[in-house]
Amino acid sequence: MRIIENIQRHQFLFEELVKRDFKKKYKRTVLGMAWSVLSPLLTLLVMRLVFTQFFGRGTPHYTTYLFCGNLVFAFFNESTVQGMSSLMGNAGIFTKVNVPKYLFLLSKNVQCLINFGLTLCVFVLFCILDGITFTWRWVFLLYPICLLVCFNIGLGLILSALFVFFRDIQYLWGIFTQLLMYMSAIFYTIDSYSPLVQHVFLLNPVYLFIRYFRKIVIEATIPTVWFHLLMAFDVLLVVGLGCRMYKKYNHRFLYYV
Amino acid sequence: MRVLEVKNVSIRYITGDFKDIGLKEYLLRRIRHDYHVTEFWADQDISFTLEQGEMLGIIGSNGAGKSTLLKAVSGIMVPTKGWIHREGSIAALLELASGFDGDLTVKENTYLRGAMLGYTRKFMDDTYDQIIDFAELREFEDRPFKQLSSGMRSRLAFSVACLVNPDILILDEVLSVGDGAFRKKSEAKMREIIRGGATTILVSHSLPQVREMCSKVLWLHKGRQIEYGENVQEICDRYQQFLDGKLKL
Numbered sequence: 001m002r003i004i005e006n007i008q009r010h011q012f013l014f015e016e017l018v019k020r021d022f023k024k025k026y027k028r029t030v031l032g033m034a035w036s037v038l039s040p041l042l043t044l045l046v047m048r049l050v051f052t053q054f055f056g057r058g059t060p061h062y063t064t065y066l067f068c069g070n071l072v073f074a075f076f077n078e079s080t081v082q083g084m085s086s087l088m089g090n091a092g093i094f095t096k097v098n099v100p101k102y103l104f105l106l107s108k109n110v111q112c113l114i115n116f117g118l119t120l121c122v123f124v125l126f127c128i129l130d131g132i133t134f135t136w137r138w139v140f141l142l143y144p145i146c147l148l149v150c151f152n153i154g155l156g157l158i159l160s161a162l163f164v165f166f167r168d169i170q171y172l173w174g175i176f177t178q179l180l181m182y183m184s185a186i187f188y189t190i191d192s193y194s195p196l197v198q199h200v201f202l203l204n205p206v207y208l209f210i211r212y213f214r215k216i217v218i219e220a221t222i223p224t225v226w227f228h229l230l231m232a233f234d235v236l237l238v239v240g241l242g243c244r245m246y247k248k249y250n251h252r253f254l255y256y257v
Numbered sequence: 258m259r260v261l262e263v264k265n266v267s268i269r270y271i272t273g274d275f276k277d278i279g280l281k282e283y284l285l286r287r288i289r290h291d292y293h294v295t296e297f298w299a300d301q302d303i304s305f306t307l308e309q310g311e312m313l314g315i316i317g318s319n320g321a322g323k324s325t326l327l328k329a330v331s332g333i334m335v336p337t338k339g340w341i342h343r344e345g346s347i348a349a350l351l352e353l354a355s356g357f358d359g360d361l362t363v364k365e366n367t368y369l370r371g372a373m374l375g376y377t378r379k380f381m382d383d384t385y386d387q388i389i390d391f392a393e394l395r396e397f398e399d400r401p402f403k404q405l406s407s408g409m410r411s412r413l414a415f416s417v418a419c420l421v422n423p424d425i426l427i428l429d430e431v432l433s434v435g436d437g438a439f440r441k442k443s444e445a446k447m448r449e450i451i452r453g454g455a456t457t458i459l460v461s462h463s464l465p466q467v468r469e470m471c472s473k474v475l476w477l478h479k480g481r482q483i484e485y486g487e488n489v490q491e492i493c494d495r496y497q498q499f500l501d502g503k504l505k506l
Contacts, residue, residue, distance in 0.1 A: 012381075013372035020369060024360055092356045097349070097373045098332045251335040255270060256277075 006100050013099065017107035025111065036118045040074050051187040059189055061218050064130045068213040069186030071116075071123050072144075076152060076206055077177055079112040083156025084163050084170060091257035101253065102246060105156045113149060127217060135220050143228065144212040151205060151235045157242025161249055164256050184210055205234040259344070260456045261307040261330070261425055266339035268300040268325050299325040302339070303482045305475055307425075312457040314471035314489070316464070316496055321477040323460050327351060327427050330458065345424030348374060350415075357410065359403030363394055366402045370417045384420055391446075392416035393439070412439055419446045426455045430462070468493050478506055 007014060026032045047066050059065050083105050087094075090104040127134070162169045184207045190198050201207050208231050215223050271277075273295045278286070286292035300322040307313055315323050328334040330341060331349035356373070357366050367388060371381040389395050392412045397405065405413070428447065451457050451470075461467050467474060467489070474492045476483040483506065484492045498504040 010372075010375075012376070012378045013369075015378075016365075016369045016372040020358060020361060020365070023365070024358075027360055093373060095328075095333065096351050096356050099373065254334065 003100075003102075007103070007106075010099060010103060014103055014107060017103060018110045021107050021111045022114070033118075036115045037122050040070060040119045041122060043074065044070055047187055055188045061130050061132065064127055064132055064218055065189075065214060066187055067123055067126055068217060069184065069210050071119055072148065072210045072213060073181055073184060073186055073206060074119070075112065075116040075148065076209070077181075078115065079109055079152035080155045080159060080173070080177070082108045082112060083152065084159035084173060086156065087160040087253065088163055088257060091254075095254050095257065101250065102157065105153065105160055109149065109153050109156060112152070116145075132217060133220065137216050137220055137222055140222055141213065141216055144209050144231065147231055147235045148209050150239055151209075154235065154238035154240075154242040157246050158238070161242075161245040161253070164249075164253050180204070180206055183207070186210065202230065205231070205238075208234065258309045259306055260309050261344070262342040263303060263305050263326075263330065264339050264341070266300060266303045266326070266329060266336040266341060267298060268322075268329055268334060269337040270297040270299055271295070272297060298480050300329070300336075300477075301480045301482075303475075303477070304339075305473070305485055307456050307458070307473070309424075309456055310454050311473060312451060312459060312471045313473045313475060314467035315458060315460045315475045315477065316462075316467060316493070317477035317483075318500075320479065322480040323477055324351065324429060326477070327429055327458065327460065330425075331427055343425060346375075347425040347427070348418070348421040348423035349427040349429070350418045351427070351429045357402050357414070359401065361402055362399050363402055363405065363413065364389075364398045367398075367413065367417055370414065374418060374421060376420070388413075388416045388420065391419075391442075408436060408439075415443050419443070419450065422450075422453070423455060426450060426457045428457065429460045464493055464497060 026035065029035060031038065044063075044067055047070065048063060051066070052062060055062070086104040086108045087101060093099065094101050094104070159169060159173060183201075183204055185201065190201055193201075208227070212223055212227070212231070215221050271294055273293070283292065303322075303326060305313065315326070317323055325334065327349060328351065329336050330343070331347055331351070332343075333349075356370070358369065361369065364385075367385065368378075368381055371388075372378075376384075389398055392409075392415070394405075394409060394413055397409070402410070448470075459467070459471060471489055473485070473487050474489045475485045476492055476496055484495065486492060495504060499506065
């Protein structure tokens with residue numbers, strides 16, 4: 001509750017921060033905001049060209065299948081990478097003015113969310129082209145989206161705090177996300193693995209989000225309650241840890257920036 | 258009414274710990290048996306109180322711990338020891354020219370700064386013209402901030418900041434902003450705010466300014482409180498002697 005109060009009190013600052021982050025992102029680019037749409041599309045195109053030969057044949061709606069994976073992973077990746085530097089990048093502000101430090105992270109996340117929203121529109125367009133039937137179950141997509149936002153914020157809290165103390169984390173995280181990408185079944189299906197291995201995939205939260213999207217969009221089914229709970233558990237864990245770190249180190253950040 | 262009470266405040270910086278020096282250096286020092294964490298006390302055992310409407314001058318040579326103390330007073334830092342009690346809102350104008358974003362325009366930066374200082378959007382809409390005119394930067398308002406000279410930057414910073422109407426106002430070297438003409442204008446503005454009943458803390462290297470404006474003085478040297486009291490002139494005299502090398506601490 002304190003957080004909501006704080007955000008209300010700093011609403012103006014928050015808005016200005018979001019604006020600033022947004023402007024800076026597309027500064028000096030010729031196409032500007034069009035990149036929000038173009039860059040996931042180009043990634044998709046590349047993957048489509050490369051992987052259709054290997055994995056595309058047996059997978060129905062392979063383009064949509066790929067896009068689900070890309071959509072979720074790109075959002076996750078951008079959000080966490082940007083989030084990681086949010087605290088350090090604003091050191092000049094929070095060492096001079098007394099403002100809640102998580103505002104910087106939230107503003108970056110809002111910016112990434114807007115990006116994600118734009119990509120989502122393109123995604124819907126592609127679904128239409130790919131002959132996907134839209135059902136009322138699409139409403140359920142709100143669940144993984146909301147959870148993913150929280151998950152990104154939670155990880156952002158952890159990463160940005162760690163980044164202040166250990167700059168090495170940026171390299172480690174880069175490698176880790178790459179590994180994660182290959183383990184999230186973005187461009188392949190896990191059907192050919194043994195049931196045991198398939199269960200191991202469930203330990204990867206990013207895979208859960210992607211799987212949820214595919215279930216709704218391609219298979220038009222709602223995942224089980226357990227699946228929902230597992231996702232919620234992951235998110236709560238990460239957010240809880242992140243909040244604890246911020247609470248604990250709130251006043252120590254400024255010794256290390 | 259007592260608006261600010263600072264009691265036995267000490268602030269410690271730690272340098273040379275594991276996070277600071279990195280793994281390689283850490284291991285090397287471990288092998289050589291000379292790994293140790295250095296403690297640095299920026300402020301030690303400092304106490305003062307301020308009643309409403311008083312003005313405290315903080316003097317001391319570079320590295321005396323003035324800015325660190327102000328960070329603690331404004332709540333950015335938490336004292337390692339001791340405590341600080343404040344009543345009412347607090348506005349700290351610390352190292353004015355930093356915290357701006359070079360890529361944004363002057364106008365955008367003005368709004369951002371206003372937001373940081375806790376103004377509302379409506380207030381900024383209403384006073385933006387006043388701010389930009391006071392800073393004399395009207396013709397630059399759509400230019401990227403990084404194109405401004407450092408004097409212009411400080412002028413903008415000062416102009417945004419001086420609209421605050423706080424209970425406690427902290428001024429860190431702000432009265433020496435800009436060229437001669439602007440300095441006069443800014444001093445007049447500051448006096449106006451102070452006359453409005455704000456309790457003020459002023460850090461200044463200009464002794465005449467402190468003598469003239471302050472009702473209390475705190476003299477810091479290397480993190481220690483040398484003198485504190487209402488006998489402003491006497492303390493300033495002794496500080497002057499110290500500066501001239503006649504008085505040894």
